[in-house]
Every structure is written in structure tokens, then in C-alpha cells.
Amino acid sequence: MENPGSQDVSDSAAHWAELHIVQVVKRTSRDRIERRIAFGDLFEALHLIEASQGQPGTVNTAFVERLNATLRTWLPALVRRSRHAGSDGERLERHFFLVLAAYNFIRPHRSLRVQVNGRWVDRTPGMAAGVTDHAWTVAELLRYRIEPFVEAA
Structure with missing residues (x-):
């Protein structure tokens, strides 16, 4: 995997110091898969993949496609030609999280x-990554409070 170094990113992502974006490009013409770090640190991204999958892994399209399929199943607004009105960005963002x-x-x-x-x-995945020691209930998730984000001066 190559690391192109520092890249221009939007202000909304720049303050996320722990954000790592890996890009997988499938080239069917040459039957080749290219993996590169788009933002963040390659080694930290690979460490996070291993922690979340419970075993050493690689960045692959199957993982991303599986997550996208799950999100489309749970979020009707993401399905093409859906009758669900997904134009309200704020509501979609809340539902997404x-x-x-x-x-x-x-x-x-x-x-x-x-x-x-x-x-x-x-x-x-939270248990596999060591973030929690049990599967949460819906009530437990809804009662959980997160401190508001305060941007550093």
C-alpha cells in the first residue's frame, strides 16, 4: 500500500486526528487492486482493521461492500429509487449514526x-475492538450520553 503523504482534506475531516481513510480501487481492465491511504496513518489504519475484525486483515472491497449493503438495508434513504424521502440531511445523519x-x-x-x-x-464489533465487554441493549444505547464535542481554540 502506498502512502501519498499529506493531502488536502475538507475542514470537517481535518480536526478528526484519529480519522484514517483507506481507498480501495479495483481496476478490472488490468485485474488489479490498488490500496492507498487517503487520509491519516497507514499503520494505524491497519491496526484498527485488525482490532475490529479480530484478526490481521487487509483493506478489501468485500468488507466495504458488506457494510454498504447493511447500511442500505437499515437506511431506506440510501437505496436507489426508494420511495423514502431522504432529502432531509439532518434527519438522515441522525438515523445514520x-x-x-x-x-x-x-x-x-x-x-x-x-x-x-x-x-x-x-x-x-465494539467487543472485538475492546471498546465494550458486552452486547448492548437498545435501551442501553439510547440512554448512553456522550459529552458534547468542543473544538479546541
């Missing part, structure tokens, strides 16, 4: 399960 929270903290993923004392234990 709720879906991502449920994806990461409530719903166990079969591919992340581990064997403990001879039994398979289901885990959420």
Missing part, C-alpha cells in the same frame, strides 16, 4: 465470534 451505533454495539456479527472454553461466544 443510530444505525452505526447499533451495528457496532448491539448486533453480534457471526464472523467476529470466538471460542471460549469450547463454546462459541458471539461478539459485536
